[in-house]
Amino acid sequence: MNYLEALSRRYSVKKFNHQLIPQETLHNILESGKLSASSLGLQPYKILVVESEEMKHKLIPAFYNPSQISTCSHLIVIISKKTIDENYIRGYFSHISEVRDIPIEKLDLFKNSISQHITQKTHDEIFNWAEKQSYIVLANLMYAAAIENIDTCPMEGFRQDLIEEILDINSETEKVTVTLALGYRSEEDHFQHMKKVRKPNEKLFKFI
Amino acid sequence: MNYLEALSRRYSVKKFNHQLIPQETLHNILESGKLSASSLGLQPYKILVVESEEMKHKLIPAFYNPSQISTCSHLIVIISKKTIDENYIRGYFSHISEVRDIPIEKLDLFKNSISQHITQKTHDEIFNWAEKQSYIVLANLMYAAAIENIDTCPMEGFRQDLIEEILDINSETEKVTVTLALGYRSEEDHFQHMKKVRKPNEKLFKFI
Numbered sequence: 001m002n003y004l005e006a007l008s009r010r011y012s013v014k015k016f017n018h019q020l021i022p023q024e025t026l027h028n029i030l031e032s033g034k035l036s037a038s039s040l041g042l043q044p045y046k047i048l049v050v051e052s053e054e055m056k057h058k059l060i061p062a063f064y065n066p067s068q069i070s071t072c073s074h075l076i077v078i079i080s081k082k083t084i085d086e087n088y089i090r091g092y093f094s095h096i097s098e099v100r101d102i103p104i105e106k107l108d109l110f111k112n113s114i115s116q117h118i119t120q121k122t123h124d125e126i127f128n129w130a131e132k133q134s135y136i137v138l139a140n141l142m143y144a145a146a147i148e149n150i151d152t153c154p155m156e157g158f159r160q161d162l163i164e165e166i167l168d169i170n171s172e173t174e175k176v177t178v179t180l181a182l183g184y185r186s187e188e189d190h191f192q193h194m195k196k197v198r199k200p201n202e203k204l205f206k207f208i
Numbered sequence: 209m210n211y212l213e214a215l216s217r218r219y220s221v222k223k224f225n226h227q228l229i230p231q232e233t234l235h236n237i238l239e240s241g242k243l244s245a246s247s248l249g250l251q252p253y254k255i256l257v258v259e260s261e262e263m264k265h266k267l268i269p270a271f272y273n274p275s276q277i278s279t280c281s282h283l284i285v286i287i288s289k290k291t292i293d294e295n296y297i298r299g300y301f302s303h304i305s306e307v308r309d310i311p312i313e314k315l316d317l318f319k320n321s322i323s324q325h326i327t328q329k330t331h332d333e334i335f336n337w338a339e340k341q342s343y344i345v346l347a348n349l350m351y352a353a354a355i356e357n358i359d360t361c362p363m364e365g366f367r368q369d370l371i372e373e374i375l376d377i378n379s380e381t382e383k384v385t386v387t388l389a390l391g392y393r394s395e396e397d398h399f400q401h402m403k404k405v406r407k408p409n410e411k412l413f414k415f416i
Contacts, residue, residue, distance in 0.1 A: 003211075003355055004236060007243040007348075028212060030413060034406050035215040037350060039364055043407050049415045099405045128336050129364075132386075135340045139347030140215075142245060147211055156247055156337075167416075178340075197307045198242050199251050205238065207257045208375075 016183035032144030224391035240352030
């Protein structure tokens, strides 16, 4: 199956069949999330993987349409950082220094330019920027899943306070941005038979 | 090459080699953008594909780091909608009705729930939501390009007013959210030899 066939087969599953995804497949999908590009390489997010039945069950009341949560194999929760402080930037650069085996002082110019860029932004700007980076992760996870023939449903419809309370998120510094259920479509989910609707090319694309 | 190898090979190219991408490959990459999931299926964006050398040249002053613009094969500009009005929603539903061959009245319940959902949101909320959907498109384009062995560089660093003026964007209703240069890496771009830096698993993932 090539990647366009995989994406065409994908749809937002409303009901999964409870079957579990093999660990190796899950690992590959998560690796795809890890390899996501992010602005300045800062990866302003964390990826929570809910695999216990107990935790999935606890999360059901947090979703407006919980049929995916109660039937999926895994639920991924992407958590964005609300702030980027000097400490975070320092940690990032000490990690670059280690991975690339470059003395940390040699990175000062790049580090200062990033610090300056970040401190110029308002709190809201930082946060919107961080959330957008999280959506690259979301898309990469969905894309890899499609290629692996694993079904998905991205979900924004949850009770913010409740999901953060259940997951013990520090809402001062982090926010649940988006969630993604993974699994196998139930035969009963009739949405799988509907034709995909996308804007016609002339409305979506413009070549100049 | 499997998809993890493709993503591992990917990096944000600073300098391309001017070579053009074959039309069929470009078509497949764009198709991958078209197939992107979006919240409620609303696709609140347009995809501008800059292929003329003249337009690429005009855009150079709009970028803080223009080395990609002057050397890439194509520049993709993703434009988000700032507002979703009743007219847009009506158009979306008449398109669903057509594609799926369902009488429009049968979609009223879904249509009303979407209208209500959208009108409850503030202007800023709509716009942030639309921009996040655009990042799924960005990620899908990068992902498909990686699989096609085409190099990319996503870019947020542009002069908002200038790029919108050059591209004749109506900034009342639309915004340039992000851009993506496509092409082939130049041998001179030394960034290709640097080790990829990603957060270690224990900092990125949490399994519960």
